[in-house]
Amino acid sequence: MKNILDLFLTEIKSVYKQCIVFILIASLVFTLSISLFCLSFDVIKGYKAYLDEMFADGLSFELNVKSFDDFLRAGGAADYLKIDVWNFTDDVNFSFNGVIVSDEDSEEYSIFFGDAYVFRSALPNACRGARLVSGRWWTDGDNLKQNGFYNIFISSQTAEALGINAGERLQMSFPYTNAAVAELTVAGIYEGEDVGDFVCPAYFIYGIFESVAATDYTDGVYVYYYGEVAEASDIFDAVSALRRGGFKPELFLLEEIDLVNAARYILITISVISFLITSFILNNIVTITVNARQRFIAQLKLLGAKSSLVAALYYSFLLFSFLASFALGSALSVLLKNYYSGIVNTTLDFTVTLNMYPAVLLALFLTGVVILAVRFVLFGRKINKIQPIDCVRSE
Amino acid sequence: MIDIRNIFKEYHGFFALKDVSLTVEAGEFVALVGASGSGKSTLLNIIGQIDVPAKGEVVIDGVVTSAMNDNQKAGLRNKLFGFIFQSFYLESKYSVLKNVEIPLIIRGLRATERKTLAVNALETVGLKDKAKNLAGTLSGGEMQRAAIARAIAGNPQIILADEPCGNLDTVNGGVILNLLKALNDAGKTVIMVTHNSEHAMAATRLIRLKDGELVSDEKHP
Ligand SMILES: Nc1ncnc2c1ncn2[C@@H]1O[C@H](COP(=O)(O)OP(=O)(O)OP(=O)(O)O)[C@@H](O)[C@H]1O
Ligand SMILES: [Mg+2]
Numbered sequence: 001m002k003n004i005l006d007l008f009l010t011e012i013k014s015v016y017k018q019c020i021v022f023i024l025i026a027s028l029v030f031t032l033s034i035s036l037f038c039l040s041f042d043v044i045k046g047y048k049a050y051l052d053e054m055f056a057d058g059l060s061f062e063l064n065v066k067s068f069d070d071f072l073r074a075g076g077a078a079d080y081l082k083i084d085v086w087n088f089t090d091d092v093n094f095s096f097n098g099v100i101v102s103d104e105d106s107e108e109y110s111i112f113f114g115d116a117y118v119f120r121s122a123l124p125n126a127c128r129g130a131r132l133v134s135g136r137w138w139t140d141g142d143n144l145k146q147n148g149f150y151n152i153f154i155s156s157q158t159a160e161a162l163g164i165n166a167g168e169r170l171q172m173s174f175p176y177t178n179a180a181v182a183e184l185t186v187a188g189i190y191e192g193e194d195v196g197d198f199v200c201p202a203y204f205i206y207g208i209f210e211s212v213a214a215t216d217y218t219d220g221v222y223v224y225y226y227g228e229v230a231e232a233s234d235i236f237d238a239v240s241a242l243r244r245g246g247f248k249p250e251l252f253l254l255e256e257i258d259l260v261n262a263a264r265y266i267l268i269t270i271s272v273i274s275f276l277i278t279s280f281i282l283n284n285i286v287t288i289t290v291n292a293r294q295r296f297i298a299q300l301k302l303l304g305a306k307s308s309l310v311a312a313l314y315y316s317f318l319l320f321s322f323l324a325s326f327a328l329g330s331a332l333s334v335l336l337k338n339y340y341s342g343i344v345n346t347t348l349d350f351t352v353t354l355n356m357y358p359a360v361l362l363a364l365f366l367t368g369v370v371i372l373a374v375r376f377v378l379f380g381r382k383i384n385k386i387q388p389i390d391c392v393r394s395e
Numbered sequence: 396m397i398d399i400r401n402i403f404k405e406y407h408g409f410f411a412l413k414d415v416s417l418t419v420e421a422g423e424f425v426a427l428v429g430a431s432g433s434g435k436s437t438l439l440n441i442i443g444q445i446d447v448p449a450k451g452e453v454v455i456d457g458v459v460t461s462a463m464n465d466n467q468k469a470g471l472r473n474k475l476f477g478f479i480f481q482s483f484y485l486e487s488k489y490s491v492l493k494n495v496e497i498p499l500i501i502r503g504l505r506a507t508e509r510k511t512l513a514v515n516a517l518e519t520v521g522l523k524d525k526a527k528n529l530a531g532t533l534s535g536g537e538m539q540r541a542a543i544a545r546a547i548a549g550n551p552q553i554i555l556a557d558e559p560c561g562n563l564d565t566v567n568g569g570v571i572l573n574l575l576k577a578l579n580d581a582g583k584t585v586i587m588v589t590h591n592s593e594h595a596m597a598a599t600r601l602i603r604l605k606d607g608e609l610v611s612d613e614k615h616p
Pocket of ligand 1: 406411429430431432433434435436437438
């Protein structure tokens with residue numbers, strides 16, 4: 001081990017010239033690779049900051065749910081989902097003693113729901129501000145199928161409009177049939193701002209719609225979820241989560257989100273390509289070094305060096321060049337980060353600040369080490385081919 | 396100590412060595428002579444474990460070298476042999492001292508020990524004061540003395556010299572020959588290829604090759 005270092009320190013004096021040029025080129029490409037990889041995270045970060053600033057009140061999106069399975073899945077999909085508005089509320093009435101609830105301003109109801117079968121400990125985001133006025137609130141893990149299935153929670157305004165108290169029953173009806181589709185018990189009455197008119201189990205609501213769909217009065221059931229994210233930046237992850245779940249959220253920002261995502265992948269791709277280029281450049285350092293030092297290598301062997309020693313010697317040049325150019329590239333990336341951010345910022349609507357992520361650096365570094373390890377095998381063969389006799393053969 | 400048994404060396408149907416057998420005892424000073432292309436270098440390389448024969452065996456201190464693997468042969472070259480060539484094969488960008496140290500680095504000696512041995516060897520060849528100079532800046536005669544220092548620094552038992560004076564003028568050639576003689580007097584076995592008949596007479600034994608065959612073997616007391 002020690003003799004490798006001794007030889008290395010000696011040999012570097014004769015090969016550093018070709019090394020330096022390559023190391024400089026490699027560090028420039030490394031800079032690009034490192035910066036772009038980090039930038040791929042920063043673009044997202046910048047976009048999220050921009051969303052939060054532009055949409056300080058949060059963002060909502062629509063989700064077209066086509067089947068009962070979807071409905072349940074969407075209901076349980078994420079905390080940021082709630083049913084906010086039914087777009088065909090005209091078709092459904094909530095009535096008590098024949099009095100139909102109608103909202104003169106908007107003809108809309110906000111109906112929140114918990115999980116499909118079991119209320120979660122956490123309320124949906126949008127009705128967090130609700131306070132119980134009378135009756136009972138749902139308790140954590142209430143099994144709706146067993147005891148809460150026909151329970152509904154209503155806002156104090158709705159209760160007032162209907163003249164209903166906790167414990168009484170109300171009808172959910174379908175205007176075309178005029179028949180009560182279902183009777184629900186008002187389990188609790190709550191108040192609060194912007195907390196919706198009803199809270200009831202998702203499963204139940206869908207059940208109503210299924211029965212509506214079965215009548216002759218409708219062409220089918222369209223259920224729209226209106227999801228809402230409190231922090232607009234969450235929309236970015238929410239959209240990916242929903243897409244992973246097989247849903248297509250409808251949102252005006254979708255194109256932009258796709259664009260930002262595309263930018264991220266383009267950045268990552270360029271980064272990876274330039275990383276591979278660097279590894280190619282570095283590989284050339286050694287190829288050229290070994291070729292230039294063929295006679296010396298033969299001489300080392302002639303003087304009694306094992307192939308493994310010589311391989312280790314020249315492999316350490318590869319390692320050294322990699323370490324040097326990676327370190328230099330990292331340093332340059334830090335120096336040039338404002339420059340890179342500037343380029344990106346002229347092409348985007350939002351501001352991106354380039355950060356250096358230790359995890360990214362580490363990941364790229366380890367990738368480099370793995371590539372080098374693979375190289376080592378090929379490299380050993382090259383060294384093995386050079387024989388001591390090559391030293392004394394005619395020049 | 397070196398026992399060469401029925402060596403053949405073939406290059407694409409051409410025999411550079413044909414059935415050469417020869418025993419060299421410790422302490423001998425052997426001069427290998429013969430016309431150009433007669434196989435002298437080939438024989439020397441085979442002895443020095445730089446080259447392998449097509450047929451036949453080299454036995455060194457009772458060990459058949461064909462049974463050795465590359466690493467064992469490398470160890471042998473490092474410890475048992477000192478090599479000197481007509482073209483020196485010094486690293487011109489290394490200092491003289493560094494050149495001399497290379498076989499010692501390969502052997503894995505520690506820096507202080509290495510330096511002592513290298514400086515001693517340079518002192519033997521009269522180059523101590525040029526130790527720090529770059530090898531490329533030396534004169535031909537000095538280069539060959541540096542090469543000798545490299546060959547002897549690790550204290551090998553056998554010195555293999557392939558036309559060590561071939562690139563040198565008479566004066567410098569004489570200096571090198573005297574160094575080799577001194578080494579032989581100090582107990583080293585020396586095998587030297589030479590074209591110079593005067594130099595050949597300095598040896599204790601003269602072996603002549605012709606077209607790859609050993610044609611004469613005389614001892615000079
Ligand atoms: N690698 C090789 N390929 C083909 N032929 C070779 C090779 N090496 C040596 N020879 C041939 O083998 C013969 C012996 O070569 P060798 O170098 O041993 O001669 P030599 O006696 O040392 O000659 P010189 O005095 O010119 O150095 C020569 O004819 C040479 O051309
Ligand atoms: Mg020769």
